[in-house]
């Protein structure tokens with residue numbers, strides 16, 4: 084058994100506290116587990132070691148009862164108490180939390196009084212007027228709940244791509260041990276690398292669907308796994324994520340994978356084109372003039388139907404099916420370096436040397452450090468004095484990290500009027516400047532556009548950071564006239580970054596085509612605040628691929644000498660620019 088880390092333990096403690104709140108009138112009991120979860124999360128020492136030393140209950144927030152459960156979780160991977168609680172409620176019970184104004188207390192009452200355990204049951208009961216009669220509910224609450232169900236359905240199970248991948252991979256791993264499964268691949272919007280996804284799709288190649296399904300049910304791979312038709316089964320993870328399994332004979336695996344990957348629009352376009360060659364994608368495989376054709380791989384399906392292979396990321400619509408040759412999309416290993424890296428000088432969690440060493444370990448040829456500017460005081464923005472200190476520190480490490488080349492930059496604030504948060508003299512000392520909006524997000528569109536256009540006119544600016552400032556599933560980005568911004572960025576030679584932070588993924592891939600047409604070049608940047616966050620280069624690469632970008636359109640696929648020459652040329656031009 085793999086030892087649980089503190090995050091997993093904290094999640095289970097939280098789950099216990101949620102269950103207790105459903106049934107227990109005494110609020111202190113639930114809170115004790117909640118507090119223990121927070122305490123475990125905040126531990127600086129190793130949880131397992133702490134438990135071994137017997138000092139667990141000496142930690143503030145962990146009591147005798149919660150401590151015993153933590154130890155049990157660490158030793159067995161679960162707890163009897165938690166299992167008992169789980170057994171008392173249907174697996175969908177917490178999806179009711181998605182209904183606004185419905186808290187755990189009320190959900191507990193709905194379950195104990197009316198046996199309600201999921202959204203459908205809640206809706207039925209509310210429509211029948213059963214809620215209005217319940218103590219503490221009333222007609223008004225019933226109405227609110229009905230409206231809330233609609234809302235909950237709309238945002239039902241929407242989650243970020245990395246969560247989806249994690250869930251899908253772990254489900255797929257569990258399938259590996261089941262006899263009769265010849266292959267299993269992740270499909271759906273996760274395979275298309277859509278930034279926000281709604282469910283997990285997995286295609287399974289097998290000759291004995293029923294046996295495999297029964298084995299999956301027995302193992303409890305997901306909760307409530309049931310077949311919904313001959314070839315599909317549906318279940319749900321503990322985290323309320325719907326998982327769909329698509330079963331196919333090994334000879335039809337390619338076609339099943341293609342269909343389950345979607346999108347609907349792409350599959351329609353595929354069928355329209357394939358029909359001209361006499362082919363059709365059907366539930367039971369590819370057919371040619373009504374006869375079944377074997378397609379063990381997806382490539383087979385494209386090839387036999389006479390169509391050019393389209394990478395999954397490019398399957399939102401059918402446009403790439405018109406291409407004569409497969410599009411060469413950028414890959415992570417095409418990146419030879421990166422920019423937009425923070426250090427402890429501002430709000431990063433690793434030092435200059437740590438960030439540089441990690442870049443070298445990734446085999447990068449170059450890296451560009453860029454901490455915040457003074458206006459971003461909340462993020463420890465650097466004064467001109469501190470910037471100098473950072474430069475001295477960078478210079479002191481150059482030999483240590485060679486042959487990695489280090490560029491000195493900044494992520495400078497675009498102020499309200501579009502000016503940049505350092506004077507020209509300071510900017511001239513930097514190799515590159517990322518200009519980003521970090522304040523006044525709510526400006527009217529026209530003003531925001533002018534603000535950004537002004538920033539692009541600053542000759543020292545080399546990159547435009549996180550274009551819209553959006554935070555997926557939580558904050559809409561600021562608006563602007565994209566046409567004008569792209570046009571200006573293209574004309575001025577300012578690169579628009581593809582910010583790979585999975586919460587941002589900003590530039591939106593939907594904008595890539597238009598920006599490219601207007602002459603924009605892109606850079607895939609991690610916006611890393613720690614060594615681990617260099618990982619955002621992978622998510623950033625997915626965005627670039629989804630936008631249809633090849634290596635030559637990405638700045639940081641270039642060799643270091645080309646990068647250096649570009650920066651030097653821009654700085655030369657900036658010095659000569661007429662800056663009245």
Ligand SMILES: [Zn+2]
Pocket residue numbers: 494519521548549
């Ligand atoms: Zn930023």
Ligand SMILES: [Zn+2]
Pocket residue numbers: 423425494610
């Ligand atoms: Zn940043």
